[in-house]
Amino acid sequence: MTEALSAPSPDAVPTRPSLGSNLDGVRQHNLGAVLRLVHGIAGRSRSELTRATGLSRSTIGALVAELAALGLVSEQEPRESTGVGRPSPIVVANPKVVVVTVNPEVDGVNVGLVGLDGTVHRRVRHATAEPPTAEEAARIVANVLEGFKALFDSGLRATGIGAAVPGSVREADGVVRMAPHLEWVDEPFAALLEEATGLPALVANDASLGANAEHLFGAGRGIGDLIYLNGGPGGIGGGVITRALPLAGSSGYAGELGHTLVNSGGSRCHCGAIGCLETEVSQARLLDVLGLDDADGLDEAMGRLDGAGRAEVERQLRYLAVAIRNAVNILNPRRVVLGGFLGVLLDAAPQVLDAAVREQSLTASAEQVDIVRAELGPEVLTVGAAELAFTRLVADPTALHR
Incomplete structure (x- = not known):
């Protein structure tokens, strides 16, 4: 199943402070600023990126070229324009750069693959007879990813995991302090996911991730x-x-x-x-x-x-x-x-x-x-967990190749 998310409001990112800078030594920041603007939507023109970041046209061109070399974006033919001058190419995020989304519940574990452009490539639910332990949930995720082998063989690249857990999660290390309905107490879920899958993992409270998803792509x-x-x-x-x-x-x-x-x-x-x-x-x-x-x-x-x-x-x-x-x-x-x-x-x-x-x-x-x-309905936690997982990549787009 492949779906596309609706685009976030153009206002969602420019309201963030200090989005772009022409100062030397902030290349990583500027790469992330451009990637953040094209992530999860149908794309933006170079001229739109220039206006949104405050960077020069030549700087935007160089940043887009570097992101393209990293395999994170590509450029498409410009949209039709009635304005004066040559229309700008459209910069789009690569849908084959994906993250794994995880949402454990009292009767199963939901696992998804979401592309950098917002495409939901796959969503599956592994039902359980009773609330899974943290260790069981991590093993289920690893097994589901084995079942996605054909997708990865077709060119999808997983960069990390984002997990939405119904409980209190310590931000620093992804330890679930308390998830009463899952009967989890002080479970190192991020570490368990990393050990089971070999992918870096981030874990957060499900409703907090839902809030961010609705803010970027839904009613907010x-x-x-x-x-x-x-x-x-x-x-x-x-x-x-x-x-x-x-x-x-x-x-x-x-x-x-x-x-x-x-x-x-x-x-x-x-x-x-x-x-x-x-x-x-x-x-x-x-x-x-x-x-x-x-x-x-x-x-x-x-x-x-x-x-x-x-x-x-x-x-x-x-x-x-x-x-x-x-x-x-x-x-x-x-x-x-x-x-x-x-x-x-x-x-x-x-x-x-x-x-x-x-x-x-x-x-x-x-x-x-x-x-x-x-x-966003039932998709809200898939979207929210994906945004969490993409945090590291957007913060440092070069990390994918280190």
């Missing part, structure tokens, strides 16, 4: 400050984008909005606290009230709510509004993006949630914020 395109909340069978995760960059915190644990206090008289959460968002806003509770076995029919069921269903939806929206209010007052986002079953709740009664958030929030913080449903 062009929005520099946003909050992302995703709800699924394992609970609620969150991520924050501020000034167009992911908010990680001192060790990578920032964004755990699922553990915001919303009900001081509520149930005890698995984290040990009382009344967390994910204990009050729960997919399992919603499915139970609606008489559903799984979330596949959730959107349809929302269109025919009875009294008990409507009451449960509004109850969960009230608690969700408390969490969003807290985040709006503290972080002052421009947009709140809701994924998973939280997006379904929003669509069921958008006015209820919006009114509750605005009623409780500081006026100045709430007056410009909007609340929208996520766009």
Whole structure:
């Protein structure tokens, strides 16, 4: 299966500070700046790269030539132009330079291959009868990659692994400090993946990666400050984008909005606290009230709510509004993006949630914020994990050949 991601907003990268520089000694930085601008989209012209980076035309030409020699980009015929002068060639990322994406879940491990241009070459799911251990998950990834041999023989080059894990991950070394639904505690998942596959691996919290994916390619395109909340069978995760960059915190644990206090008289959460968002806003509770076995029919069921269903939806929206209010007052986002079953709740009664958030929030913080449903759907973690894995390559494009 081969798919292409929609292009990120042109504003997503230029808002980052110091994108390009003509100073000597920053060639690596400038190579990364150009690669970042063409990565994940259909391509940019040389003139667009010149405007976006502030570099000279000759410098852009030299950088593009070096990236092409490294096998990371190529140039195509220019688009038709009605302007004056010769149109610029289009610089496109090489789809055969790929990363491996990994997302372990309670009932399986998802593995994908995503190209530097955003093409999703392959996505497979290896089901498990129970939550896989970290060691088992790493072995599954290695076995799946063996099954991709024909793709690698056809010219795909894997540069690394990005893993999206539903838990708290230490940024420095990819140790999963706690993933309660997987029953992982202090698991060195990055090291296990590297040992099993021979590829460098980066690991991060799944919701934080989802936030970045929606920021670059989904409902947050062009929005520099946003909050992302995703709800699924394992609970609620969150991520924050501020000034167009992911908010990680001192060790990578920032964004755990699922553990915001919303009900001081509520149930005890698995984290040990009382009344967390994910204990009050729960997919399992919603499915139970609606008489559903799984979330596949959730959107349809929302269109025919009875009294008990409507009451449960509004109850969960009230608690969700408390969490969003807290985040709006503290972080002052421009947009709140809701994924998973939280997006379904929003669509069921958008006015209820919006009114509750605005009623409780500081006026100045709430007056410009909007609340929208996520766009990437089930692809969000594949996209987010791929972006994580490409971090090293974009930071130093020459590393691929060292």
